Each structure stands twice: as C-alpha cells, then as structure tokens.
Amino acid sequence: MNFIKAYIDIDGVLLRNGKNGPELIPRFKRVVAFLKEHYDCYWLTTHVRHGSGGAVAKMAPFLRKAGIELSILEGIGPTEWRTLKTEAIDFDRPFIWLEDDPLPSEIQVLRANKCVHNLEVVDWRKKTTRLTVRRFRRILRGRELFLDFRV
Numbered sequence: 001m002n003f004i005k006a007y008i009d010i011d012g013v014l015l016r017n018g019k020n021g022p023e024l025i026p027r028f029k030r031v032v033a034f035l036k037e038h039y040d041c042y043w044l045t046t047h048v049r050h051g052s053g054g055a056v057a058k059m060a061p062f063l064r065k066a067g068i069e070l071s072i073l074e075g076i077g078p079t080e081w082r083t084l085k086t087e088a089i090d091f092d093r094p095f096i097w098l099e100d101d102p103l104p105s106e107i108q109v110l111r112a113n114k115c116v117h118n119l120e121v122v123d124w125r126k127k128t129t130r131l132t133v134r135r136f137r138r139i140l141r142g143r144e145l146f147l148d149f150r151v
C-alpha cells in the first residue's frame with residue numbers, strides 16, 4: 001500500500017466544466033492510474049459521505065461515454081464526513097487533497113494542523129493548476145526533498 005494518502009474531489013477535479021456542461025478531464029485514465037499507483041486514494045466529494053457508491057454513480061455516465069471501464073475506480077476508498085471535508089482527513093498520515101473549491105473554514109482547519117501546503121487546488125481554467133501527471137511528479141519530487149530534509 002502507498003504511504004501518502006490522496007483525497008480526491010470529483011466536480012471541478014475529475015470532471016471539469018466544458019462548453020456543454022460537465023465533462024471528463026483530458027487524459028482521465030492516465031491521471032487516475034498515476035494516482036492509484038502512487039497514492040493511497042480516497043474520495044473526498046459531496047457525492048461520497050457514506051460508502052463509495054455515490055462516486056461510481058456520478059462518474060459512470062461519463063466513463064461509459066468515453067468507453068472507460070468502471071473498474072478504473074476500484075481501489076479508491078470511501079470517506080465519512082458531515083459538514084467539512086477536512087473531517088475525513090487523517091492528519092497523522094502524509095496526504096494531498098485535490099480540491100477545486102475549498103471552504104475558508106476548511107482552509108482554517110488545514111492551517112490549524114499545519115497542512116495548508118497539502119492542499120492542491122485544481123483550476124482547469126489555468127494551465128498551471130490543471131490535474132496532470134506532470135503536476136503529480138512535481139509534487140512527489142517536492143515531497144522527497146522534504147523527507148530528505150527532515151532526516
């Protein structure tokens with residue numbers, strides 16, 4: 001199992017706003033495969049509050065349309081939370097949180113736990129803040145440097 005957890009939002013992260021409404025992000029398969037290979041993955045989305053069925057139900061029509069097997073979502077675990085997504089975050093383990101629209105109160109919780117840098121804000125309108133494998137590689141490299149530094 002991977003050491004670092006990844007908390008993954010759906011709307012605005014794995015789905016982006018296209019001209020005709022929400023659409024699957026470019027290179028979806030590659031991005032999800034990379035996440036699953038390098039991180040211990042969990043849903044952190046309004047579609048999942050109990051069990052991961054909501055995430056699959058949300059993603060299914062988009063995956064079907066793109067000809068991608070639903071099984072690509074296997075291995076992404078559920079989370080439980082009520083009001084703030086940060087309730088679901090395990091602050092005892094290293095993590096990244098992929099989110100397009102964190103609430104000020106959620107950022108406050110991250111700040112209190114000294115974890116603001118673990119938040120990776122995704123904004124598909126800007127090239128530098130899209131969700132790409134290149135971005136993950138950069139994040140992972142940064143993490144290595146950080147761990148080296150602490151040793």
Ligand SMILES: [Mg+2]
Pocket residue numbers: 009010011012013099100101
């Ligand atoms: Mg979102």
